[in-house]
Amino acid sequence: MPHDPDKPLLRLNDPKATPRRPGGGGSGRSRKFDRAEQKNAHGPIFQQLRDVLNSPNAAMELRADPNALAPERLLVFEVTGSIANFANAVARIPGLEFAGEEELEADEFDTNPEFYMLVPQLGALRQILSLWDGWEKTGTVPHGFTPWRDLFEHLRAIRAWGPADRVSERNREYFLARIDGAPDDFQVRIEIELVFRHRPEARAAAEHELVAAIAAAGGGVIDRAQRATFAYHSVLADIPAAEIRRICSLDPGSLAGADPIASILPQSVGVPLEAGDSAPLGEVVPLPPLGDPIAAVFDAVPLQAHPLLAGRLELDDPDDLEARAVGERIHGTAMASLALHGDLNDPPSPVSRRIYFRPVMYAPEFGDELFADNRLVIDMIVTAVMRMRENGGEQVFIVNLSLGDRTRPFAGKISTWARALDYLSYTYGILFLVSAGNIMEPLVIAGFANGAAFHAAPAQQRDEAVLRALDAVKADRRMLAPAESLNALTIGAWNRDAIAVPFGGPSPFAPYVAQDMPSVTSRLGLGHRRSTKPDILMAGGRQPVRFSPIDPPTVLQAHVNPSRFWGLKVAAPAVEAGAGTHFTMGTSAANALATHTAHRIFDALERAYPQLIEPMPSGQRAVLIKALLVHCASWRDVEQFIRPIVDPNGDLHHEHWRREVGRHLGYGFVDPENCIACTNDRATLWATGVLPREGAISFDxxxxxxxxxxxxxREIRATLAWLSPVRPGHLAYRAVKLKIAALDANALEIAGVSTTTGQPSNSQSESGTVVHRRWQDSRIGNLAEGDTIPLQIQREKDQGTPIDEPVPFGLAVTVEMPGAAEIYAQVHEFVAVKPRVGIQA
Known part of the structure; x- marks a missing residue:
């Protein structure tokens, strides 16, 4: 049932404090080795260190060997599982710096292997050797160093950070393609991230050493940045092709062997936006009085004079990218149009305020729109957010980033760009909406001789073949940085639009005939530590496909060009020398549509509860909108289509198959209208607040x-969202975890509901910063007039060093029974704070 604007969301009554329920158990025990095994495996490394340390020029000799455990060199200790309190034990050794920890890929021996990264000074190496010698002889270590004993017992390998760690195989392939046939002096712009050192003087020394190495290689520094708040230290540099070839060969004498370097990466490259099929502008909705911005778009320079944008953008362009934008301004114009108006094929729904617009890309005369090539993109985004807070965007708490770095697909390790967003979101109280990214790589359809055989097959069989092809290459279709950000909402593209008359020709054609599904070009999850990503799917246009005319007969290609038969209608930079419209598709468009929906939710809340919304802090506004966007997402029973493909024998554990469904759907498809208001048979309630350390509250x-x-x-669903401080370099990266406690047996009986598998599992949901729970059934509730059920939310014990500050949360709860026309009225009667919008029977 469509929403009723006269039935706004309802405010939950104030909660009461309640005892926190205990958390779950810990992980299993990891494999350990006896001392004799370890002496044989690692004794030679420590003996070599012992021999050199006894020489008069120990530091110089160690540094001369690229594989040695040397001072100021990043060392890696690979272990079979987590070592409790190891970072604290490292701090007990003077001159030893903890540089981070990461998961290793599991194998048949170790299910949760990890590695720890340390940067030692010479004296620290001597003490590590002393700890090893003592443990090797007696199996003990001094008081306070127990984690070192555990590390020695679980140690798989100890080594120096080397060239293969600094330059991934994917990036080596990228660089070699970039310089193919280029002369030795051809300059390639790359990003070099340094091992982050916590002491400013250590960072300065490392950067000085790196700059000298770049100069010696014939290169030059273009930009540099340090951000201690999220452990970022990077240099943008031009490097000659000759040195790039040495880097790609993993030559230890090249920059790939330079001790200060953590990683060598291509310069950030954005994702282009395809648009096409011009259409006349039509009538422009008159401009209402517009308030100060609460939403921002960071994107390419838009055509701000377009009738759909004029007077509606607050443009802030301190880098004067406007002067460089001499080409077609497609990307930024489309994103601004969608954020302000939504899909122009839908009924008009302009937002109530101007949009703060910060250009971070520009349109050159030819080719795709680009990031400013003389800046580190991550630092530019951080600077832009800080400036926004002081320059017209003081109230902004929603930031649209329909951007991604196509050189950095997520591979398990959270990117620096995502870390930056996580820091900014918590520090400034901002909800970042980030596109998952698009991928146009072809799909090989198995089981059909040719395209004609595919088209002749039943619709269900065709749909299954497309999904099976996607599932076969899911590892190559992962999200683009910064989409794995924990605090952000990541938006994928639903294969949907508002075009009434779709294309009727034989090619291109719809990839799915009988199923709601994401676009075949929408990149897939999962996120950091298997968290739910993408979070939600918004309409991104019905992406058509076609069989390739030049590849083998069953290779399916996405049809690149949008048209009036598929796509979202947006403002166009120019049509025959005048402003008009055209069509676009993909996750960038879906993300901008999510921004538009987020703004509309805020507008509705502000109209209904001005006395509550106006004084609400930015962080609570952000998490409330975050919760409400996810809250109306649903799998729409599509798991019944996906599960037989990802679990053909039906024997996967429910956690596993639901995780595979979530890789495609996240929390599900979002119909924007369901986020704005309620209906006769559906009541959605909301609340915000803060939770202190290990705090717990209960709502009736x-x-x-x-x-x-x-x-x-009937259904009851609850969504809890928060912004967490983060700990870069730690496995416990997310410092704060919130939780919705399970409904007890009495509550389930009163409501007549049971738990359901039609959503991501609780453990997967609780790996991020959104928890979504859903209960359904078809039983008569055992309740009396005025009954309530308690919904408890709580803050778990903080991971790592406790965080003293209270953490803001947003909560949404829905009670729904299709066809029961009194649901909303009965819930409305109960709430203490009534909305100002009139309620109609």
Whole structure:
């Protein structure tokens, strides 16, 4: 049922404090080795270190050997599992710096292997050797150093950070393609991230050493940045092709062997936006009085004079990218149009305020729109957010980033760009909306001789073949940085649009005939530590496909060009020398549509509860909108289509198959209208607040009497969102975890509901910063007039060093029973703070 604007979201009554429920158990025990095994395996490394340390020029000799455990060199200790309190034990050794920890890929011996990265001074190497010698002889270590004993017992390998760590295989392939046939002096712009050192003087020394190495290689520094708040230290440099070839060969004498370097990366490259099929502008909705921005778009320079954008953007362009934008301004114009108006094929829904617009890309005379090539993109984004807070965007708490770095698909390790967003979101109280990224790589359709055989098959069989092809290459279709950000919402593209008459020709054609599904070009999850990503799917246009005319007969290609038969309608930079419209598709468009929806939710709340919304802090506004966007997402029963493909034998554990479904769907498809208001048979309630360390509160959720009237299907769902401080370099990267406690047996009986598998599992949901729980059934509720059920939310014990500050949360709860027309009215009667919008029967 469509929403009713006269039935706004309802405010939950104030909660009461409640005891926190205990958390779950810990992980299993990891494999360890006896001392004799370890002496044989690692004794020679420590003996070599012992021999050199006894020489008069120990530091110089160690540094001369690229594989030695040397001072000021990043060392890696690979272990079979987590070592409790190891970072604290490292701090007990003077001159030893903890540089981070990461997961290793599991194998048949170790299910959760990890490695620890340390940067030692010479004296620290002597003490590590002393700890090893003592443990090797007696199996003990001095008081306070127990984690070192555990590390020695679980040690798989100890080594120096080397060239293969600094330059991934994917990046080596990228660089070699970039310089193919280029002369030795051809300059390639790259990003070099340094091992982050916590002491400023150590960072300065490392950068000085790196700059000298770049100069010696014939290169030059273009930009540099340090951000201690999220452990970022990077240099943008031009490097000659001759040195790039040495880097790609993993020559230890090249920059790939330079001790200060953590990683060598291509310069950040954005994702282009395809648009096409011009259309006349039509009538422009008159400009209402517009308030100060609460939403921002960081994107390419737009055509701000376009009638759909004029007077609606607050442009802030301190880098004067406008002067460089001499080409077609497609990307920024489209994103601004969608953020302000939504899909122009839908009924008009302009937002109530101007949009703060910060250009971070520009359109050159030819080719795709680009990031400014003389800046480190991550630092530019950080600077832009800080400036926004002081220059017209003081109230902004929603930031649209329909951008991604196509050189950095997520591979398990959270990117520096994502870390930056996580820091900014918590520090400034901002909800970043980030596109998952698009991928146009072809799909090989198995089981058909040619395209004609595919088209002749039943619709269900065709749909299954497309999904099976996607599942076969899911590892190559992962999200682009910074989409794995924990605090951001990541938006994928739903294969949907508002075009009434789709294309009827034989080619291109719809990839799915009978199923709601993401676009075949929308990149897939999962996120950091298997968290739910993408979070939600918004309409991104019905992406058509076609069989390749030059490849083998069953290679399916996405049809690149949008048209009036598929796509979202947006403002166009120019049509026959005048401003008009055209069409676009993909996750960038879906993300901008999510920004538009987020703004509309805020507008509706502000109209209904001005006394609550106006004084609400930015962080609470951000998490409330975050919760409400996810809250109306649903798998729409599509798991019944996906599961047989990812779990053909039906024997996967429910956690596993739901995780595979979530890789495609996240929390599900979002119909924007369901986020804005309620209906007769659906009441959504909301709340915000803060939770202190290990705090717990309980809300009384009203149970309408209609739930006891019959055995119709009913649903209760709850969504909790927060912004977490983060710990870069630590496995416990997310410092704060919140949780929705399970409904007890009495609450389930009162409401007549049970738990359901039609959503990401609880453990997967609780790996991020959104928890979404859903209960459904078709039983008569056992309730009396005025009954409520308790919904408890709590802050788990902080991971790592406790965080003293209270953490803001947003909560949404829905009670729904299709066809029960009194649900909203009965819940409305219960709430203490009534919305200002009039309620109609």
């Amino acid at each position: 959720v009203p149970m309408p009497a209609s739930l006891a009237a019959n055995a119709h299907r």
